[in-house]
Amino acid sequence: EAQVTQNPRYLITVTGKKLTVTCSQNMNHEYMSWYRQDPGLGLRQIYYSMNVEVTDKGDVPEGYKVSRKEKRNFPLILESPSPNQTSLYFCASSSQGSGYTFGSGTRLTVV
Amino acid sequence: GESVGLHLPTLSVQEGDNSIINCAYSNSASDYFIWYKQESGKGPQFIIDIRSNMDKRQGQRVTVLLNKTVKHLSLQIAATQPGDSAVYFCAERPQGGKLIFGQGTELSVKP
Numbered sequence: 307e308a309q310v311t312q313n314p315r316y317l318i319t320v321t322g323k324k325l326t327v328t329c330s331q332n333m334n335h336e337y338m339s340w341y342r343q344d345p346g347l348g349l350r351q352i353y354y355s356m357n358v359e360v361t362d363k364g365d366v367p368e369g370y371k372v373s374r375k376e377k378r379n380f381p382l383i384l385e386s387p388s389p390n391q392t393s394l395y396f397c398a399s400s401s402q403g404s405g406y407t408f409g410s411g412t413r414l415t416v417v
Numbered sequence: 418g419e420s421v422g423l424h425l426p427t428l429s430v431q432e433g434d435n436s437i438i439n440c441a442y443s444n445s446a447s448d449y450f451i452w453y454k455q456e457s458g459k460g461p462q463f464i465i466d467i468r469s470n471m472d473k474r475q476g477q478r479v480t481v482l483l484n485k486t487v488k489h490l491s492l493q494i495a496a497t498q499p500g501d502s503a504v505y506f507c508a509e510r511p512q513g514g515k516l517i518f519g520q521g522t523e524l525s526v527k528p
Binding site: 339348349351354364396405406408409 | 459462521
């Protein structure tokens with residue numbers, strides 16, 4: 307089944323403790339992206355990647371890092387999480403000219 | 418600035434009726450549009466897309482209409498069912514650019 311898989315689905319962590327949210331797609335898509343979704347603010351892009359080893363900042367990149375060492379994986383790294391990064395996170399992938407396929411989301415709470 | 422918005426934040430319809438969800442976009446250079454459905458606790462799910470060289474596209478029980486003159490996009494759902502209850506997002510993509518998402522409209526179907 308063609309899908310985007312995120313892990314974990316739920317995560318509660320403490321301020322300052324580094325964490326990684328993984329994202330993997332099995333559709334051989336070139337493009338991958340991370341979004342956060344907050345009430346009243348909709349989907350906001352954090353980082354995106356056009357292909358392996360090519361990443362760029364989205365609209366709200368502060369406090370996040372990404373890497374794209376392999377085509378299928380696009381992990382999101384929070385080096386020092388803060389409470390304002392409490393949010394619902396989505397990974398998405400697409401091929402050129404098509405819509406995005408989204409993962410099921412990761413609900414992150416930073417206390 | 419560029420934006421994608423929705424005329425109505427909430428829509429309540431009776432089961433069996435048709436639903437129409439509207440969206441205004443601001444970038445006349447956008448050439449690709451998508452409607453997504455997001456159910457509670459899940460990631461956005463692709464419903465239907467349309468390119469700017471078309472003004473109408475039909476899927477199963479759904480129709481998307483594009484009016485480039487007034488920069489308006491709509492999603493019509495025929496014979497709305499309880500399973501259609503969700504938040505619906507429109508998204509636009511300026512040529513060569515990335516998807517820009519609207520805030521979303523919550524559709525509530527009354528039995």
